[in-house]
Amino acid sequence: MPFDIKICGLKTDEALAAALAGGASHVGFIFFVKSPRNIKTAEAGRLRKAAIGKAKAVAVTVDADDATLDAIVEAMSPDMLQLHGNETPERVAYVKTRYGLPVMKVFSVRDADDLEPIALYRGVADRFLLDAKPPAGSELPGGNGVPFDWRLLAGLDAGVDYMLSGGLNAANIGEALLLANPPGIDVSSGVESAPGVKDTALIESFFRAVRAAQARSAA
Numbered sequence: 403m404p405f406d407i408k409i410c411g412l413k414t415d416e417a418l419a420a421a422l423a424g425g426a427s428h429v430g431f432i433f434f435v436k437s438p439r440n441i442k443t444a445e446a447g448r449l450r451k452a453a454i455g456k457a458k459a460v461a462v463t464v465d466a467d468d469a470t471l472d473a474i475v476e477a478m479s480p481d482m483l484q485l486h487g488n489e490t491p492e493r494v495a496y497v498k499t500r501y502g503l504p505v506m507k508v509f510s511v512r513d514a515d516d517l518e519p520i521a522l523y524r525g526v527a528d529r530f531l532l533d534a535k536p537p538a539g540s541e542l543p544g545g546n547g548v549p550f551d552w553r554l555l556a557g558l559d560a561g562v563d564y565m566l567s568g569g570l571n572a573a574n575i576g577e578a579l580l581l582a583n584p585p586g587i588d589v590s591s592g593v594e595s596a597p598g599v600k601d602t603a604l605i606e607s608f609f610r611a612v613r614a615a616q617a618r619s620a621a
């Protein structure tokens with residue numbers, strides 16, 4: 403199975419180019435007005451063209467209604483929808499059918515119990531993104547730059563296809579891969595110089611750290 407790397411919250415040509423040059427399999431665009439990474443649909447539509455044939459463009463939404471999703475899909479033709487709110491299995495199934503696109507459902511994790519609802523979405527969502535629970539007071543369901551205890555994932559059923567997310571960066575990705583051995587990873591804050599400001603040098607060093615960790619585990 404290929405190992406996937408998603409760079410999320412992209413807003414500029416430079417950051418997108420650095421993500422693609424590093425070998426990102428997925429590039430994420432955030433549609434959530436309170437986020438410092440929020441992007442207009444038309445701008446996402448312009449940017450995502452550079453990813454065609456190179457990486458999957460993921461539209462990240464939070465409990466979005468049909469009209470909002472219609473506008474996003476129309477403007478940017480995403481390859482995948484990331485549902486980062488409290489969407490039910492029924493809503494996930496409906497969204498998949500309505501748009502004919504794969505859906506990645508997000509779960510916020512702090513304790514082992516937080517992994518249990520995944521069972522309700524298996525066979526419905528195409529993939530899962532396991533992110534940290536937002537810290538108290540945060541208005542953002544994701545992109546908080548905080549990790550969770552990766553050891554919780556050791557007991558996850560091997561058939562669960564997921565991306566590990568939450569507080570990853572060049573300094574900790576080696577340990578995260580060692581402990582969780584995920585099929586994919588996702589990063590946002592860890593490649594930023596300030597909230598919402600992607601840093602091309604940090605993106606490059608993240609990819610270097612991932613490749614170094616992979617080389618160590620293959621040796």
Ligand SMILES: O=C(O)c1ccccc1NCC(=O)[C@H](O)[C@H](O)COP(=O)(O)O
Nearest residue numbers: 410437544545546547568569589590591
């Ligand atoms: O990044 C945001 O601002 C955001 C806002 C609302 C919903 C989701 C959001 N991010 C989704 C992602 O997939 C992030 O990459 C993920 O939460 C990890 O973020 P980080 O801990 O900053 O690496």
